[in-house]
Amino acid sequence: MAEVNLGKPIHRFGYTSRKDAWWVKPLFTFIGLSAFVVYVTWAAFQGKHYYSGHYISPLYSPELFGDSPHSWFGLKPSWWPTWMPWSPALLILWAPGLFRLTCYYYRGAYYKAFWADPPSCAVSEPRKTYRGENSFPLIMQNIHRYFMYIAVLFIVFLSIDVWNALWFTNEVTGKTSFGLGVGTLVLAVNVVLLGGYTLGCHSLRHAVGGFMDRLSGKPVRYKMYKCVTCLNKKHMLWAWMSLFWVGFTDIYVRMCSIGNWHDLRIF
Numbered sequence: 001m002a003e004v005n006l007g008k009p010i011h012r013f014g015y016t017s018r019k020d021a022w023w024v025k026p027l028f029t030f031i032g033l034s035a036f037v038v039y040v041t042w043a044a045f046q047g048k049h050y051y052s053g054h055y056i057s058p059l060y061s062p063e064l065f066g067d068s069p070h071s072w073f074g075l076k077p078s079w080w081p082t083w084m085p086w087s088p089a090l091l092i093l094w095a096p097g098l099f100r101l102t103c104y105y106y107r108g109a110y111y112k113a114f115w116a117d118p119p120s121c122a123v124s125e126p127r128k129t130y131r132g133e134n135s136f137p138l139i140m141q142n143i144h145r146y147f148m149y150i151a152v153l154f155i156v157f158l159s160i161d162v163w164n165a166l167w168f169t170n171e172v173t174g175k176t177s178f179g180l181g182v183g184t185l186v187l188a189v190n191v192v193l194l195g196g197y198t199l200g201c202h203s204l205r206h207a208v209g210g211f212m213d214r215l216s217g218k219p220v221r222y223k224m225y226k227c228v229t230c231l232n233k234k235h236m237l238w239a240w241m242s243l244f245w246v247g248f249t250d251i252y253v254r255m256c257s258i259g260n261w262h263d264l265r266i267f
Contacts (some may be wrong), residue, residue, distance in 0.1 A: 015123070018122055023119065033114075039058060043059055043089070047085070053256075053263075054165050063207055100239075166180065181266060183261055202232065207227055
Protein backbone atom coordinates (compact mmCIF):
# COMPACT_ATOMS: atom_id res chain seq x y z
CA MET A 1 0.00 0.00 0.00
CA ALA A 2 1.35 3.41 -0.95
CA GLU A 3 2.11 5.81 1.89
CA VAL A 4 1.68 9.57 1.79
CA ASN A 5 3.89 11.75 3.95
CA LEU A 6 1.82 14.72 5.05
CA GLY A 7 4.79 16.31 6.80
CA LYS A 8 4.74 18.14 10.10
CA PRO A 9 1.63 20.14 11.00
CA ILE A 10 2.03 23.86 10.44
CA HIS A 11 1.75 25.95 13.62
CA ARG A 12 2.55 29.32 12.12
CA PHE A 13 0.14 31.89 13.54
CA GLY A 14 -2.63 32.72 11.11
CA TYR A 15 -1.99 29.82 8.75
CA THR A 16 -5.16 28.58 7.06
CA SER A 17 -6.51 27.22 3.81
CA ARG A 18 -9.58 29.45 4.09
CA LYS A 19 -10.07 31.96 1.28
CA ASP A 20 -12.69 34.11 2.99
CA ALA A 21 -12.06 37.23 5.13
CA TRP A 22 -12.05 35.20 8.38
CA TRP A 23 -10.29 38.00 10.28
CA VAL A 24 -13.14 40.53 9.91
CA LYS A 25 -15.37 39.15 12.67
CA PRO A 26 -12.65 38.86 15.36
CA LEU A 27 -11.35 42.31 14.39
CA PHE A 28 -14.74 43.97 14.84
CA THR A 29 -15.27 42.00 18.05
CA PHE A 30 -11.95 43.30 19.35
CA ILE A 31 -12.85 46.89 18.46
CA GLY A 32 -16.38 46.67 19.86
CA LEU A 33 -15.49 45.06 23.18
CA SER A 34 -12.43 47.28 23.64
CA ALA A 35 -14.48 50.43 23.07
CA PHE A 36 -17.12 49.28 25.54
CA VAL A 37 -14.60 48.35 28.25
CA VAL A 38 -12.74 51.66 27.89
CA TYR A 39 -15.92 53.73 28.03
CA VAL A 40 -17.49 51.84 30.94
CA THR A 41 -14.26 52.02 32.95
CA TRP A 42 -14.11 55.78 32.37
CA ALA A 43 -17.80 56.26 33.18
CA ALA A 44 -17.62 54.12 36.33
CA PHE A 45 -14.76 56.14 37.82
CA GLN A 46 -16.44 59.50 37.14
CA GLY A 47 -18.79 59.27 40.10
CA LYS A 48 -20.87 62.17 38.78
CA HIS A 49 -23.40 63.03 36.09
CA TYR A 50 -24.89 59.56 36.39
CA TYR A 51 -28.43 60.72 37.17
CA SER A 52 -30.81 63.33 35.87
CA GLY A 53 -34.03 63.84 37.81
CA HIS A 54 -35.71 60.43 38.04
CA TYR A 55 -33.32 58.92 35.49
CA ILE A 56 -30.29 56.95 36.65
CA SER A 57 -27.61 55.28 34.57
CA PRO A 58 -27.70 51.45 34.54
CA LEU A 59 -23.97 51.51 35.29
CA TYR A 60 -24.81 52.94 38.73
CA SER A 61 -28.03 51.10 39.56
CA PRO A 62 -28.82 50.07 42.18
CA GLU A 63 -27.05 52.98 43.87
CA LEU A 64 -26.28 51.58 47.31
CA PHE A 65 -24.35 54.63 48.52
CA GLY A 66 -24.08 58.02 46.85
CA ASP A 67 -25.17 61.62 46.88
CA SER A 68 -28.10 61.34 44.47
CA PRO A 69 -31.81 60.96 45.36
CA HIS A 70 -31.57 57.36 44.16
CA SER A 71 -29.16 56.31 46.93
CA TRP A 72 -30.45 53.50 49.16
CA PHE A 73 -28.29 53.95 52.25
CA GLY A 74 -27.05 57.52 52.10
CA LEU A 75 -23.71 59.08 51.28
CA LYS A 76 -20.28 57.57 50.72
CA PRO A 77 -19.63 54.92 53.43
CA SER A 78 -16.99 55.66 56.07
CA TRP A 79 -15.31 52.29 55.47
CA TRP A 80 -14.37 53.14 51.89
CA PRO A 81 -10.53 53.16 51.55
CA THR A 82 -9.13 56.68 51.44
CA TRP A 83 -6.56 55.72 48.78
CA MET A 84 -9.22 54.43 46.37
CA PRO A 85 -11.26 56.73 44.10
CA TRP A 86 -14.91 56.82 45.12
CA SER A 87 -17.76 56.06 42.77
CA PRO A 88 -21.12 54.37 43.49
CA ALA A 89 -20.64 52.27 40.34
CA LEU A 90 -17.65 50.47 41.84
CA LEU A 91 -19.90 48.83 44.45
CA ILE A 92 -22.17 47.09 41.96
CA LEU A 93 -20.66 47.05 38.47
CA TRP A 94 -18.52 43.98 39.19
CA ALA A 95 -21.64 41.75 39.24
CA PRO A 96 -23.00 42.36 35.71
CA GLY A 97 -19.41 42.70 34.52
CA LEU A 98 -18.47 39.19 35.67
CA PHE A 99 -21.74 37.84 34.31
CA ARG A 100 -20.78 39.04 30.83
CA LEU A 101 -17.12 38.14 31.19
CA THR A 102 -17.99 34.50 31.95
CA CYS A 103 -20.86 34.29 29.43
CA TYR A 104 -20.61 31.29 27.10
CA TYR A 105 -21.01 33.44 24.01
CA TYR A 106 -18.55 36.13 25.11
CA ARG A 107 -15.96 33.50 25.97
CA GLY A 108 -15.89 32.32 22.39
CA ALA A 109 -15.89 35.91 21.15
CA TYR A 110 -13.01 37.30 23.19
CA TYR A 111 -10.99 34.09 23.15
CA LYS A 112 -10.75 34.57 19.38
CA ALA A 113 -10.53 38.37 19.28
CA PHE A 114 -8.10 38.98 22.16
CA TRP A 115 -6.23 35.72 22.76
CA ALA A 116 -6.35 34.23 19.24
CA ASP A 117 -7.38 30.95 20.85
CA PRO A 118 -7.92 30.28 17.96
CA PRO A 119 -8.35 33.49 15.92
CA SER A 120 -11.05 31.72 13.90
CA CYS A 121 -12.15 28.23 12.88
CA ALA A 122 -9.49 26.31 10.94
CA VAL A 123 -6.90 29.07 11.54
CA SER A 124 -3.71 28.24 13.45
CA GLU A 125 -3.10 29.98 16.76
CA PRO A 126 0.14 31.31 18.27
CA ARG A 127 0.56 28.36 20.67
CA LYS A 128 1.09 24.62 20.43
CA THR A 129 -0.56 23.48 23.66
CA TYR A 130 -4.14 23.54 24.89
CA ARG A 131 -5.01 23.91 28.55
CA GLY A 132 -8.77 24.36 28.28
CA GLU A 133 -10.88 25.60 31.18
CA ASN A 134 -9.98 22.89 33.70
CA SER A 135 -7.04 24.78 35.19
CA PHE A 136 -6.55 28.18 36.79
CA PRO A 137 -7.43 30.88 35.86
CA LEU A 138 -9.92 29.80 33.20
CA ILE A 139 -11.58 27.32 35.56
CA MET A 140 -13.07 30.44 37.19
CA GLN A 141 -15.36 30.69 34.14
CA ASN A 142 -17.58 28.17 35.92
CA ILE A 143 -18.86 30.90 38.24
CA HIS A 144 -21.09 32.08 35.39
CA ARG A 145 -23.97 29.90 36.60
CA TYR A 146 -23.93 31.72 39.96
CA PHE A 147 -23.69 35.23 38.54
CA MET A 148 -26.70 34.40 36.38
CA TYR A 149 -28.94 34.61 39.46
CA ILE A 150 -27.47 38.00 40.39
CA ALA A 151 -27.97 39.24 36.82
CA VAL A 152 -31.66 38.30 36.96
CA LEU A 153 -31.94 40.33 40.17
CA PHE A 154 -30.42 43.33 38.39
CA ILE A 155 -33.22 43.16 35.81
CA VAL A 156 -35.66 43.72 38.70
CA PHE A 157 -33.71 46.76 39.93
CA LEU A 158 -33.54 48.27 36.45
CA SER A 159 -37.27 47.67 35.97
CA ILE A 160 -37.92 49.66 39.14
CA ASP A 161 -35.80 52.45 37.63
CA VAL A 162 -38.13 52.50 34.61
CA TRP A 163 -41.13 52.82 36.91
CA ASN A 164 -39.48 55.70 38.76
CA ALA A 165 -38.70 57.30 35.39
CA LEU A 166 -42.46 57.57 34.75
CA TRP A 167 -42.84 60.20 37.47
CA PHE A 168 -41.76 63.80 37.03
CA THR A 169 -41.45 66.55 39.61
CA ASN A 170 -42.65 70.03 38.70
CA GLU A 171 -39.80 72.45 39.45
CA VAL A 172 -42.26 75.24 40.31
CA THR A 173 -44.92 73.49 42.40
CA GLY A 174 -42.82 70.57 43.59
CA LYS A 175 -45.65 68.16 42.78
CA THR A 176 -44.96 64.79 41.17
CA SER A 177 -47.09 63.58 38.26
CA PHE A 178 -47.18 60.63 35.90
CA GLY A 179 -45.58 61.17 32.50
CA LEU A 180 -43.42 59.78 29.73
CA GLY A 181 -40.13 61.13 28.47
CA VAL A 182 -37.64 59.99 25.88
CA GLY A 183 -35.36 59.03 28.76
CA THR A 184 -38.08 56.73 30.10
CA LEU A 185 -38.16 54.92 26.77
CA VAL A 186 -34.35 54.70 26.70
CA LEU A 187 -34.35 53.06 30.14
CA ALA A 188 -37.22 50.75 29.15
CA VAL A 189 -35.50 49.56 25.97
CA ASN A 190 -32.41 48.87 28.07
CA VAL A 191 -34.42 46.57 30.35
CA VAL A 192 -35.96 44.75 27.39
CA LEU A 193 -32.58 44.14 25.74
CA LEU A 194 -30.86 43.15 28.98
CA GLY A 195 -33.83 40.92 29.79
CA GLY A 196 -33.58 39.20 26.40
CA TYR A 197 -29.87 38.63 26.94
CA THR A 198 -30.08 37.52 30.57
CA LEU A 199 -33.20 35.37 30.29
CA GLY A 200 -31.74 33.63 27.24
CA CYS A 201 -28.67 32.56 29.23
CA HIS A 202 -27.44 28.99 28.69
CA SER A 203 -27.17 28.50 32.46
CA LEU A 204 -30.76 29.64 32.98
CA ARG A 205 -31.97 27.18 30.35
CA HIS A 206 -30.19 24.43 32.27
CA ALA A 207 -31.66 25.63 35.58
CA VAL A 208 -35.29 25.76 34.43
CA GLY A 209 -35.32 22.31 32.85
CA GLY A 210 -32.22 21.48 30.86
CA PHE A 211 -30.82 19.34 33.67
CA MET A 212 -33.80 16.95 33.47
CA ASP A 213 -33.79 13.81 31.36
CA ARG A 214 -37.45 14.28 30.44
CA LEU A 215 -39.69 17.34 30.55
CA SER A 216 -42.91 15.45 29.86
CA GLY A 217 -45.26 15.73 32.79
CA LYS A 218 -43.67 19.05 33.82
CA PRO A 219 -45.78 21.60 31.90
CA VAL A 220 -44.50 24.66 33.78
CA ARG A 221 -40.86 23.71 33.38
CA TYR A 222 -41.47 22.83 29.74
CA LYS A 223 -42.96 26.26 29.03
CA MET A 224 -40.08 27.98 30.80
CA TYR A 225 -37.55 25.85 28.94
CA LYS A 226 -39.15 26.67 25.58
CA CYS A 227 -39.22 30.40 26.40
CA VAL A 228 -35.55 30.50 27.44
CA THR A 229 -34.60 28.40 24.42
CA CYS A 230 -36.41 30.84 22.12
CA LEU A 231 -34.35 33.73 23.50
CA ASN A 232 -31.20 31.63 23.49
CA LYS A 233 -31.43 31.11 19.71
CA LYS A 234 -30.53 34.81 19.28
CA HIS A 235 -28.18 34.99 22.26
CA MET A 236 -25.39 36.64 20.28
CA LEU A 237 -27.74 39.32 18.95
CA TRP A 238 -29.16 40.02 22.41
CA ALA A 239 -25.60 40.16 23.79
CA TRP A 240 -24.43 42.84 21.36
CA MET A 241 -27.63 44.89 21.32
CA SER A 242 -27.79 45.02 25.12
CA LEU A 243 -24.08 45.85 25.34
CA PHE A 244 -24.49 48.79 22.99
CA TRP A 245 -27.67 50.04 24.65
CA VAL A 246 -26.23 49.96 28.17
CA GLY A 247 -23.49 52.30 26.99
CA PHE A 248 -25.95 54.52 25.12
CA THR A 249 -28.26 54.72 28.14
CA ASP A 250 -25.40 55.94 30.31
CA ILE A 251 -24.48 58.50 27.64
CA TYR A 252 -28.09 59.72 27.43
CA VAL A 253 -28.44 60.18 31.20
CA ARG A 254 -24.97 61.77 31.39
CA MET A 255 -25.71 64.26 28.61
CA CYS A 256 -29.02 65.22 30.23
CA SER A 257 -27.29 65.66 33.59
CA ILE A 258 -24.58 67.88 32.11
CA GLY A 259 -27.20 69.88 30.17
CA ASN A 260 -25.93 69.10 26.67
CA TRP A 261 -29.14 67.22 25.89
CA HIS A 262 -32.64 68.10 27.00
CA ASP A 263 -35.05 65.27 27.68
CA LEU A 264 -38.19 65.53 25.58
CA ARG A 265 -41.45 65.02 27.44
CA ILE A 266 -43.91 63.05 25.34
CA PHE A 267 -46.73 63.72 27.81
